[in-house]
Amino acid sequence: MASRPAVNDALAAFLAGDYTSLRAAARAFGVPESTVRDRAHGSKTRAEARTSQQLLSVEQEEMLVRWILDLDMYGQAPNFAQLRAMAGLISAVSNGPSTVGKAYIQRFLKRHPEVKSKLGRKIGNKRSREVTEEAVRGWYESLLKILTGRLIQKDHIFNMDETGTALEDCGN
Numbered sequence: 001m002a003s004r005p006a007v008n009d010a011l012a013a014f015l016a017g018d019y020t021s022l023r024a025a026a027r028a029f030g031v032p033e034s035t036v037r038d039r040a041h042g043s044k045t046r047a048e049a050r051t052s053q054q055l056l057s058v059e060q061e062e063m064l065v066r067w068i069l070d071l072d073m074y075g076q077a078p079n080f081a082q083l084r085a086m087a088g089l090i091s092a093v094s095n096g097p098s099t100v101g102k103a104y105i106q107r108f109l110k111r112h113p114e115v116k117s118k119l120g121r122k123i124g125n126k127r128s129r130e131v132t133e134e135a136v137r138g139w140y141e142s143l144l145k146i147l148t149g150r151l152i153q154k155d156h157i158f159n160m161d162e163t164g165t166a167l168e169d170c171g172n
Contacts, residue, residue, distance in 0.1 A: 010036045055097070055104060060090050065112050073146070077118065080105050 010029035
């Protein structure tokens with residue numbers, strides 16, 4: 001199967017006049033001539049052709065990717081169940097089904113290689129030894145970057161620890 005970038009590169013090289021024929025461009029980039037020819041005549045990639053069959057739109061999936069990467073940056077990456085729940089929520093808002101099958105996650109990860117699953121690990125004594133002034137300062141610099149980059153106001157910041165988020169002042 002030809003890679004999408006190589007097919008696009010072959011087509012771009014032909015259109016730029018680097019090659020006199022689609023056949024020569026396809027051969028130079030090691031992709032099937034028929035694929036380059038089809039693309040030149042406006043056919044879509046398999047992924048593009050199937051977007052209408054997907055649960056979420058391209059824009060909704062981009063929003064979901066941003067949500068995952070943001071949470072990961074905060075050190076709170078979602079697990080598969082949370083990802084399915086969020087995808088279901090987004091789908092329900094756009095009048096789709098509110099539940100998402102388990103196979104959705106694997107297909108979603110395949111479509112978005114910038115998102116990867118990680119194995120969780122326990123935090124031990126090492127954690128307390130790694131809390132240094134430099135590490136804390138770096139964390140606050142990262143937080144400030146996020147707050148200013150997303151234009152988040154101070155009254156939209158809540159208390160959070162390993163157990164979750166407190167939406168109001170805690171008594172303990």
